[in-house]
Amino acid sequence: MPLLVPATLIVLVFLAAPLLILLRYSFNRFVPGQFMVEAFTLENYAKFFTDPYYFAVLRTTLLMSVGVTLACIVLAFPLAQVIARASPRSKPMLIILVIVPLFIGNAVRAAGWMVAFGQKGLVNTALAGLGIQPVTLMYTPAAVFFGIISVNLPYVVLTLQSVLEGIDAHLGEASQSLGAGRFETWRLVTLPLAMPGLIAAAVLSFILTMNAYATPLLLGGPQFQMMAPVVATTILSQNNWPFGASIAFILMVVTLCLTAAMNLIVARRYGR
């Protein structure tokens, strides 16, 4: 038990305490020029839900998170299955290949894409060389979408792979011997048994996207807004701590609620 003390302290001091302080801030009043005035008001929260601009930011963030998560699961599942069934010799190599992108930070990667996909970037230079009109790749929702997918994909692949690996390969063979085709076997045996891992992977991808900062900021451009960058701008550029804190809390609560709901629905659908 004494061994738990340092971790508990770190969580209390560096996570719980700042959160509580931020929660308190979110009820303060923002008076331009005076920084922050002690108060106990819900007007910051009210502002978020009544101002169509901020509500649209939340909607964009949610759509992006759901879309990215679905795309990640669909893209990652076959790859995870291949890795899970790979021979003991090739498996470590495949896993390393999946992990390698994690060595590069999101910001560095996004910056690289700016170079590659900009109006005068690598891709458009190449296209121009072939006599093709330049295409707009940067600062579009699609750029953010694919950017976040590539950030999340390794996590999703590894989570799914570890669960798929635990499924006895004979189960699939038993299913086939009983007359189920490959897809039917996947749908009736593999998918239900992989469901716990699938939920975990989806939750991970959803949370990562809800809170994505560097990728939307660098690839989305000024027109495209998601929650985390808005929190940062509100606090850092506008110095509006109370409103920034309230946006942060709305983001946190929405993420928590949807994650819990997803867990419940899937758990009920697939049982134990």
Next chain:
Amino acid sequence: MATLRLDGLGKSYGDVTVVENVSLDVADGEFLVLLGPSGCGKTTTLRMIAGFVEASAGRVLIGARDVTGEPPYRRNIGLVFQSYALFPHLTVFENTAFGLRRRKIGEAEVKSRVERALALVRLDGLAARYPKQLSGGQQQRVAIARALVIEPDILLLDEPLSNLDAQLRIEVRSELRRLQKSLGITTIMVTHDQEEAMSVADRLVVLQSGRVQQVGSALDLYLRPANRFVAGFIGRGNFLEGVALEAGFRSAQGTVFPCGAPAGSVGTLLLRPEHVGLHRQQGHGMFAGRIESVRFLASSFDIAVVLAAGDRLQAQLPATPGAMRENWQAGDETFVAIDPAAMTLLQNDTGHADLNSQNQKGVSP
């Protein structure tokens, strides 16, 4: 229910040949066991019949139907795995109904057939349980019910008893045998356990290094083993190298055994330990020797004897009251009697080089 024919079946991975030219005809309703040590190709053969391993050569025919190129789910085969492979997320009922539902059978019929199958393996009443709530033996019976309920043409059993403890194994295998006979279903079982194989099989196929060594009933293989490998795998044996002369078989040590083999052939003499008799008094045709060691194994005594010329033989005496009174001790003088009819000469030209390198120490397990 159908016949099964394997026609020159082979499997190689690159240069490595795992199964070579296996041809077998299995009669309708026959219980055939593929027997051999691990790595002999028996499981690969079974998986080629099931369709999970693509044959590199040859054909698999179920009845008149060539299924060599068919995927497993179109072969109508029942398969029971060593690990049972029950679907953990489905109840016993749904596990058993799985194959019927794939065949688009009406719910009422599914229900009655599943109930019948579960009654057959004496699991009625446990239909609502999940596999993890069952004992190993019960799980095995669900696996059997699940494979049988689809009325497969062929039932394949892959080491089905290996995960059960010794007591249960004997129980389940006699049940399996009874079930197989009453349903008259053509069955192929894979095992490395000779006793298990002999207790259920109509015919056994002994495999070694991917090749069929011999096919026959347990008694055939015991009495007329085709080579030393089969002799050592079905029952135990003393193996003496030597040459057949006019007077009989002369071992390398110089003992002459009066077996009626054609003179001049070089080979190995097989003497079953249970056919080696020990006596206190010299008699006609006996060999003088000395007891080297005695082990008591409840139902028998395992006794090592060294003959005057130096040949070492294992004798197995049933633990009768007479044998108890005899009370053989290491160091005792003894006279060894062997019925010449129980001496089998194995020609050396049959097996592979690696067969001859095994069992040099006389007795194989």
